[in-house]
Amino acid sequence: MFENSSALRSSLKNDILSGLTVALALVPEAVAFAIIAGVEPLVGLYAAFMVGLITSIFGGRPGMISGATGAMAVVMVALVASHGVEYLFAAVVLTGIIQLAAGVLRIARFIRLVPHPVMLGFVNGLAIVILLAQLGQFGQPGEIGWAAGTFLEGSILDVAWLPTNQLTMMFGLVFLTMAIIHFLPKLTTSIPSSLVAILVVSLAVVGLNIDTRVVGDIASIAGGFPTLHIPAVPMSFETLRVIFPYAVVLAAIGLIESLLTLRLIDEITETRGNGNRECIGQGLANTVTGFFGGMGGCAMIGQSMINVNSGGRGRLSGITAALSLLAFILFASSLIEQIPIAALVGVMFIVVIGTFEWSSFRIIRRVPKQDAFVLITVSAVTVFTDLAVAVVVGVIISALVFAWNHAKEVRVEKRENRYGSHYYTVHGPLFFGSTAKFSEQFTPRDDNNDVIIDFADSRVVDHSGIEAIDALAMRYKKNGRSLHLIHLSRECKKLLKKAGDMVEVNVVEDPNYFVAIEDADWGDEPMVN
Structure with missing residues (x-):
């Protein structure tokens, strides 16, 4: 005392x-x-x-x-x-x-x-x-x-x-x-x-x-x-x-x-x-x-x-x-x-x-x-x-430099699985700076009838990423291809308007994160008295 x-x-x-x-x-x-x-x-x-x-x-x-x-x-x-x-x-x-x-x-x-x-x-x-x-x-x-x-x-x-x-x-x-x-x-x-x-x-x-x-x-x-x-x-x-x-x-x-x-x-x-x-x-x-x-x-x-x-x-x-x-x-x-x-x-x-x-x-x-x-x-x-x-x-x-550096990180690997489907694996963040590079790596017109896109090694960061996925789904639909989107978060599925029914849900493996559409409520900051 x-x-x-x-x-x-x-x-x-x-x-x-x-x-x-x-x-x-x-x-x-x-x-x-x-x-x-x-x-x-x-x-x-x-x-x-x-x-x-x-x-x-x-x-x-x-x-x-x-x-x-x-x-x-x-x-x-x-x-x-x-x-x-x-x-x-x-x-x-x-x-x-x-x-x-x-x-x-x-x-x-x-x-x-x-x-x-x-x-x-x-x-x-x-x-x-x-x-x-x-x-x-x-x-x-x-x-x-x-x-x-x-x-x-x-x-x-x-x-x-x-x-x-x-x-x-x-x-x-x-x-x-x-x-x-x-x-x-x-x-x-x-x-x-x-x-x-x-x-x-x-x-x-x-x-x-x-x-x-x-x-x-x-x-x-x-x-x-x-x-x-x-x-x-x-x-x-x-x-x-x-x-x-x-x-x-x-x-x-x-x-x-x-x-x-x-x-x-x-x-x-x-x-x-x-x-x-x-x-x-x-x-x-x-x-x-x-x-x-x-x-x-x-x-x-x-x-x-x-x-x-x-x-x-x-x-x-x-x-x-x-x-x-x-x-x-x-x-x-x-x-x-x-x-x-x-x-x-x-x-x-x-x-x-x-x-x-x-x-x-x-x-x-x-x-x-x-x-x-x-x-x-x-x-x-x-x-x-x-x-x-x-x-x-x-x-x-700083934001432009960050966006430019991370836009170069997105890449897509393409292979054909044993069932004859074209299997795309996406690596890196998908956001406004990387959507153009993301979209240009897919070939809906030349792909097989069944296409799978795996987002397990990617993360959809913002609304631009959601729109890029929706636009890609429409391209495959116009070319008569069957598209399956796997390992997207629950919020991604909720925000997708055109491709929502193409997402396959895997409760065990699907990631859980939020997309930056609106600011979340971070709560009060701790303070000193």
């Missing part, structure tokens, strides 16, 4: 301290993403508070941190620029409703279709995006940088670097932060090293009066408690026509990033979250946030990694991060605004190092070329476009 009590106290302490660390790192991120979206900094901070709090309570992955994200912000900017922030709030509400529907319909199961190379590309691409986002802190915003006139113009790299003395000091403080985070756990793990690093560097800057950029140089974070705000937009079909495309894209990006981050945290913690519950949590968070003047959001891989690496594994860590952020806004803005940007950049650099799958360089020559291509493509698309596009592209490429 005493061991359980001690473990509980340690867990609560870790959750609270890691949550506080995450809250400090959330401030500049939320402000930066609000600026990207073209809204006031408090709109991003309110979103980080509300989305983080609601998903921590109702979401499906304890320890995962959600808030305003850059992936969603880049979509929002066009809507804000063309119609104003009120339309953004309405779109966020609709985004939440779509995500709630996805959770009810249990769409999360489809994240299982994301192959491992796509997952690696997602992680590596997002690590690069986080790194590039920090590089802007080393420049002077609003000034033309060294990238002018190149393909990098207008990107996060298109900044004019700080003066040499400030740049040197910035690098020094970043290095000090990273050194503390790296070496402190070798001495003690009782306090998150990231939190100690932020406090030490902040005290050093204030105590030594070091001239360096602080959070307050980005924007003021002082504000009041978020209040109920019904989006001031016309309740009309025209409004729906404007916001619906944005809401669909935002919902897709939010769910993809959240579910992939959930999978990553699952692997790190060796536990399992509930994807469908996370969809509902994200939907509820965005719906509420839209009614309280927030820009919406989704899971944040960087802050989630900070939380997990700092020992935060329970729901209390996310709740602490959200409530701490609100306390910063209400009561401690003047103190938080004194935190050096370099300290937070150092924390994020450690996140980049921990997030990037360095093993990719080791295995890239060992895995099949198509997997290596998918990994590199997804990483590049994540960096240059957005996460949702990258994942979709990766899944499509």
